[in-house]
Amino acid sequence: MSRTAASILALAALLATSLASGDPAADVHATLVAKLAAGDYSRRGADLCLTCHDEEEPFPTAAVFETLHGHPHVAGSPFAQGSAAAYPAGLQCEACHGPVGEHGRRILRDGAAREPIVNFGQRGNAAADLQNQLCLACHADYGRARWAGSTHEQAGLACADCHRVHAAVDAVRSRNGQASQCVGCHASVGADMLKTSSHPMRRNQLICRDCHDPHGGEALLRDSAGNEACTRCHAELRGPFLWEHAPAAEDCGICHEPHGANQPALLVRRAPQLCQACHSSVGHRSWPQLPSSPAEPRAEFLFANACLNCHAQVHGSNHPSGNLLRR
Ligand code: HEC
Ligand code: HEC
Ligand code: HEC
Ligand code: HEC
Ligand code: HEC
Ligand code: HEC
Ligand code: HEC
Ligand code: HEC
Ligand code: HEC
Numbered sequence: 001m002s003r004t005a006a007s008i009l010a011l012a013a014l015l016a017t018s019l020a021s022g023d024p025a026a027d028v029h030a031t032l033v034a035k036l037a038a039g040d041y042s043r044r045g046a047d048l049c050l051t052c053h054d055e056e057e058p059f060p061t062a063a064v065f066e067t068l069h070g071h072p073h074v075a076g077s078p079f080a081q082g083s084a085a086a087y088p089a090g091l092q093c094e095a096c097h098g099p100v101g102e103h104g105r106r107i108l109r110d111g112a113a114r115e116p117i118v119n120f121g122q123r124g125n126a127a128a129d130l131q132n133q134l135c136l137a138c139h140a141d142y143g144r145a146r147w148a149g150s151t152h153e154q155a156g157l158a159c160a161d162c163h164r165v166h167a168a169v170d171a172v173r174s175r176n177g178q179a180s181q182c183v184g185c186h187a188s189v190g191a192d193m194l195k196t197s198s199h200p201m202r203r204n205q206l207i208c209r210d211c212h213d214p215h216g217g218e219a220l221l222r223d224s225a226g227n228e229a230c231t232r233c234h235a236e237l238r239g240p241f242l243w244e245h246a247p248a249a250e251d252c253g254i255c256h257e258p259h260g261a262n263q264p265a266l267l268v269r270r271a272p273q274l275c276q277a278c279h280s281s282v283g284h285r286s287w288p289q290l291p292s293s294p295a296e297p298r299a300e301f302l303f304a305n306a307c308l309n310c311h312a313q314v315h316g317s318n319h320p321s322g323n324l325l326r327r
């Protein structure tokens with residue numbers, strides 16, 4: 001038996017002891033765990049399942065054959081054949097749904113319920129952990145290396161909360177379908193995208209995945225946290241600069257929202273308030289020289305670009321005399 005098979009069984013045993021109770025959902029779960037341990041796979045594979053789960057059913061299943069999972073020549077896939085198949089590959093539908101056991105019986109005893117089989121996603125009947133182990137039996141690869149302990153794993157998400165396996169197109173992996181899948185749970189990010197200034201996410205030129213790794217990492221970011229999350233694309237602002245502006249070298253997030261803001265350039269606040277959160281105007285060299293309008297004393301500080309009228313290089317400067325971020 002392979003190592004992954006052994007780890008599924010170890011997990012199954014653990015869950016079986018913790019979930020034996022009178023609660024019907026727990027009973028179903030315990031049955032599924034026992035079935036995984038027993039490993040009573042069908043000899044007929046998909047041919048058996050498809051006698052009942054055909055395209056007339058409320059949940060059509062055959063679109064799986066339009067994906068890599070359904071392809072006999074993809075090494076390690078559920079439908080892999082011959083030498084391309086090593087447990088659990090080649091078990092077909094049961095590679096994911098677990099052993100059929102008595103589930104596929106044509107005739108049931110009077111009043112008897114059909115034995116359950118593992119289901120995923122919205123109507124999932126097994127704990128997220130167990131569902132995920134079935135996927136991870138094949139996908140505990142580099143892409144999922146940071147899944148354990150990630151925010152999504154800790155929040156109890158299942159792989160199937162995002163991925164549609166029985167669909168020709170897995171929306172969450174498609175450029176045009178991803179945002180709506182993520183925003184379904186992250187409504188506030190959807191709202192940010194609609195603010196006056198935002199990353200070009202509304203038409204999916206930029207998608208969540210360009211910055212985030214939903215499978216793990218600090219704050220689920222693709223890059224190690226910090227400014228790399230921004231400077232991978234905005235490379236001209238990476239520095240180091242001859243004259244650094246301390247907050248820009250430290251964290252772009254001090255001044256910018258990542259998704260959207262009602263200030264220009266995704267700013268958390270407008271200048272001058274943005275700058276005045278750290279810099280006092282008192283004693284500013286040019287202050288006494290500035291003309292004062294009747295309505296607003298020292299209005300140049302406030303008009304239009306405010307501080308940026310003079311200190312235009314807020315991200316740092318490479319000009320020999322750029323020490324005050326003015327050029
Ligand atoms: C790669 C893993 C995988 C394979 C292979 C697979 N399934 Fe599924 N199946 C799922 C997931 C995940 C769901 C949950 C629904 C979804 O994500 O769209 C599901 C849902 C279902 C359901 C829906 C039950 C319901 O009404 O909620 C049925 C029935 C089903 N699969 C049957 C099959 C059959 C028959 C096969 C083989 C032809 C098969 N599955 C192959 C992963 C798989
Ligand atoms: C004899 C018909 C029949 C066969 C064969 C059969 N199923 Fe089912 N299956 C059903 C019925 C009926 C349901 C609805 C269950 C209910 O209403 O209690 C179901 C439900 C399911 C569900 C939803 C979870 C559950 O337990 O309710 C999944 C997933 C599923 N089947 C997968 C499979 C797979 C995979 C195979 C082949 C290994 C298979 N089925 C073989 C009739 C069958
Ligand atoms: C028997 C092994 C096996 C199981 C079980 C399995 N997969 Fe896969 N899966 C593969 C292989 C092989 C591929 C294609 C090569 C690759 O991308 O690694 C694949 C590809 C994928 C892809 C990318 C498809 C593409 O077109 O690039 C996703 C997403 C995925 N699987 C999700 C899942 C989910 C979710 C589950 C559990 C419900 C699951 N897999 C269960 C073997 C498996
Ligand atoms: C929060 C949503 C989400 C969850 C939960 C999730 N995924 Fe993904 N997955 C994605 C997105 C988005 C992509 C596309 C990433 C890309 O474009 O590179 C993806 C890509 C993949 C791929 C194909 C590309 C690759 O990285 O190899 C596989 C395989 C995969 N996921 C498997 C899984 C498995 C297994 C789980 C559960 C342990 C899981 N995913 C959980 C959103 C999710
Ligand atoms: C331009 C890069 C970028 C894009 C595109 C992006 N994000 Fe983010 N996101 C970030 C950064 C940076 C953070 C802050 C991380 C931290 O410092 O905690 C963040 C934080 C988050 C958070 C946690 C804080 C919060 O605001 O709730 C969620 C949830 C989130 N992003 C979801 C999404 C979703 C969903 C999408 C796609 C619709 C998306 N992000 C697109 C960069 C991005
Ligand atoms: C089924 C619901 C669901 C879906 C779908 C979903 N998430 Fe999440 N996400 C969560 C939960 C729950 C958390 C935990 C924090 C919270 O409660 O907001 C979370 C947290 C996050 C965080 C914050 C991470 C941190 O450590 O601060 C980011 C970023 C994020 N998700 C991005 C995404 C992206 C990108 C997608 C789409 C590929 C996505 N999510 C899809 C439920 C979901
Ligand atoms: C995946 C690439 C990518 C990443 C990562 C990225 N951006 Fe952007 N950013 C863009 C693109 C594309 C635009 C639009 C450029 C344009 O319109 O010329 C943009 C525009 C902007 C703008 C100008 C918005 C406006 O309304 O004028 C700001 C500010 C910005 N990004 C800040 C950030 C910050 C802060 C981060 C890190 C949280 C970040 N970006 C990460 C690609 C990225
Ligand atoms: C001290 C506050 C502050 C910090 C920190 C900061 N920015 Fe900015 N950023 C601004 C202001 C103010 C503007 C508007 C500039 C303008 O209107 O001319 C801006 C504009 C931008 C723009 C729009 C295009 C441009 O260059 O004018 C991008 C992209 C950008 N910032 C990215 C970043 C990145 C990446 C970081 C981190 C390395 C960062 N910012 C850190 C204040 C800041
Ligand atoms: C989070 C706090 C913070 C914010 C917000 C901030 N700064 Fe700074 N700024 C600093 C720090 C710290 C220094 C370095 C001071 C030092 O070296 O004495 C600095 C240096 C400067 C300098 C160079 C002064 C010198 O003595 O070298 C200028 C000019 C400046 N900032 C302008 C701005 C402008 C304009 C804004 C608004 C767009 C702004 N700052 C926003 C913290 C901030």
Ligand code: HEC
Nearest residue numbers: 272275276279281283284285286300301306307309310324
């Ligand atoms: C009319 C142009 C102008 C405007 C507008 C302006 N500054 Fe300055 N700032 C200067 C000049 C010139 C100096 C250099 C004075 C010197 O040589 O000592 C300076 C110096 C500074 C310094 C360095 C420390 C100091 O006081 O000498 C900081 C910090 C600073 N400005 C922040 C700001 C902030 C914050 C704003 C907006 C509220 C702002 N400035 C608006 C021209 C301007």
